[in-house]
Amino acid sequence: MLKVAQIDYIRYEVNQKGETYANVARRMEIDPRTVTKYANQEEFNVKEPQKRISRVMDPVKPILDKWIKEDLKKKKKNHRTAKKMYEQLVKFHSFKGSARSVRAYVSHRKKEIKEYIEGAALPLEAIPGTAQVDFGEAPFKYLGEVIDLPYLVMSFQNSNTFYFQVFPSENTECLLEGLQRMFRHMGGVPNTIRFDNLSPAVKKIKGKGERSLTDTFERFVLHYGFQYEFCNPGKGNEKGHVEAMVKYVRNNFLLPECTITNLDEFNSTLWKVAEDDRERPHYLKHVLQSELYKEDQEAWLILPEKSFDCTRYEQVKADKYGIVSIDNKEYSTSPRFARQKVRVCITYNSITVLNEDHEIVVTHHRLYGVRRRSMIWQPYLDLLSRRPKAIKYTSLYDQFPYEWSKYLRECTEEEQKAALRLLGSLLKNNDFTLLNEALRIASAHGHPNTDQIKHCFYSLLNQSNSHAAITPRFRVPTMPDASRGLTHYDAFFQEGGVAR
Template sequence: MLTMEHIYRIRHLRKFEGKSLRKIAEITGHDFSTVKRYVDKEDFNLPMPIKQKREGKLSPYRDIVLKWLTDDKNAPHKQQHTAKRIHDRLEELYPNEFDAHERSVRKFVAKLRKELVMVTDGFLPLEHPPGEAQVDFGEARFIENGITYDGNYLNISYPHSNGGYMQLFKSQNQECLLEGMKAIFEHVGGVPIAIWFDNMSTAVKKVKEYGKRDLTNGFIRFMMHYGFQSNFCNPNSGNEKGSVEAKVGYHRRNLLVPVPEFKSLKEFNKELLEKCDKDMNRMHYKGHGLIKDLFEEDIIEFFKLPDAPFEVYLHQFAKADNYGKAKFDGRLYSTSPNMAGQQVMFKVGAYDIDVLDYNSKLIVTHSRLYGEEKESMIWVPYLELMSKRPTALKYTGLFNQLPTTIKEYMNQCNYVSKKQALKLFTKMTANTNIDSAIAAFEESIKCGTSDVDSIWATYCRLTTGPLPELEICLSETVPKLEKYTPDITVYDKLMVAGGLNQ
């Protein structure tokens, strides 16, 4: 089976150098049929995995260590990180997760330092024809559902037109990079023919001599799926992607001030795309015309979108504990009580995490945890078990999350009525969601009804809405009644008369 690098070379020779299939077979040494198969291949989505993929113990800390080493270039030599200092800082930052030995950290740091090659040559003026783009991340704070995140925003700049788009995320991992690019490609309706990147670890595994790079498999699959050509800047050469460097600041000042606050990050990102559309209704900074008109010249050169959308996710296997909880990226996610002690698979995207069983069947979907968030608990799969063990309710995290009125109601119930109430709660949650179940219980308790039939009736009313008013058509045999308006002034006379008699 060919590696991603071999497949990429075959497609590059065909698409960008115009070589014939037989010439490619001669150059690469692969069979003609093999060359043809990968030239014709359009879908580079990753197939469902069948076994666990293991990663190095230190790989989750790669980005932060790389940042420390990069920042060291601006610090005095005696104030730069040693491998021991990096080991100690990781222990301080991740006291409950980090358990690597100092010797392992030394090897890890030595490997990263080899990638940080200093380049001191002068700048070269670069031409940017229509259809090319540049990509980079910026840092930004935002508030989602009352929680503050220090996240990142992906920027794509089109140097020819000075157009640009952005997407906001809670991190700058590979899933965020690819999800942001995919969303922008689909919004614009095309793919840049060439895209410039810096040496971000989500795309580049290793920077080698003479400008060569080892790319991550996920990035290679994404690049081949959409057909663009990638170019990577020399280390410490931000001038080579100056357009997007400027766009990072522009987007922050104009779209992220004041600190944005919203309910859903996904929905906010859709709004950002529309705001970027409107932002193109202004003059190019060199006075070449409106940006939106120049951007049409970019679009003409874009590749068309592939028929199959790319699925942005990574997969990882984990074993659930006795409570049915499994760990990904140092954070706990609930699954289902019947998965206790069994292997599950995380299907991880930029926004969400699907938890699948051994048959790749969906168990539950979580919002992906970032920042200080350590555990996500979705109680729906646990409710059925809880309804069979009602006495355990008050010892669960769900009980603590319930409104006071429902807690008091449950505490007053005997064993049988509590069991019935929990079964009803489970049924309502499965039909709609846990919020509507809570609302039905609260409304019923407020109205003074606590039996399960009344609570179910309240739930049906709240979830289905008011009943429609029926128009009754009477037959012609029914006599028509004249409108009668009573005269109540006679009662006023009686009241006056009664008052006079007194």
């Protein structure tokens, strides 16, 4: 095609000066027919390209588009091939075209859709199926006092909707547990999620916008397949929607202080709170937010069948007492692990100590707040049975049911040794249910010895009634009350008192 200046020259030479087409063509070294065309052309408007109609392919293009978009939500190994799409068109839609036409269209459309998605990821806030995530903090009433707890918010700007869950901390395990709960409740995964530079996800911010992520967060992302984005340092406005939603959640649902007795039960009520809130018009689009939320749902990735194990494993060394330190909190293991390395499994609400065969030694509730040590005495019972006088310097009685605390206090030193050995062999996972019942039955006729308690325990365990035979065979005369155990020796040491 000639340039504008060349066309102007032709029209001037031919139409204004009267030159022949041939002379102008000779001077410009072009075909005379080209000179004739531009000299006499009346219309110079840009014509829109004519759409080529394909009677065979056009009816099935929407079907192929739908299949391609569905496949992009799945893992690549589960995508349909162009050949498979052709076979489905022939079988279910009476397609009469060629496999070559289907392959060409599928290849072209996949490139177009991928380019659109990659380009659309830049203005994140306006795209259905994307989300933003951040923590907020609010006061709660717990055990009679007011404490501040973090809550995790996931917001969807397209629909102006959200979900949120309350946690005891903002650590990695709480972040991933919260995200996974939301994914499972939603039944899908946002295709792109924008975060602030949360320490549970980002270990270090490098140059040129690169980040070093925590190992658990990286594996979580791979498991669920979403794309992640992080705000630039000091640019919290880049996730302005979730910032506003954190404030909205606090003001509308968490103030004044909510009372919590069981955190899991409280969190289970928050799904309906969020879903009821979306039954209102969008502030700009004037459409119900619940309807816009359906657009988000349609754009989500498919949820994997298996859940992610939101745990962290560490190998730590116990001190001389068998105590390990996790995140500046102390947890007991067992005396046999003193000065030894042990493996611990860490979740958002538990710390589990494992032996060399990966068997559970003891499980603690994970500590948060001011409390620094969790002590489970069960693994220490055998050691204490050899040093019963050390019991009063421990918190052992505080961890036992009242029946057993009372029984041990009434025991002589030798009886205490036997009772602690019995508990060490029968107590599993700090479950005193059968042991409490066995002690109650064995105590029906006075202070029992360990053999009687053991007999009652196995009788209950095996669901027999042989313990009913434990009755005195002779008449016991009435005796004055007597105190048992070592407590009466305390009188020797009481201020101004001497045992009488």
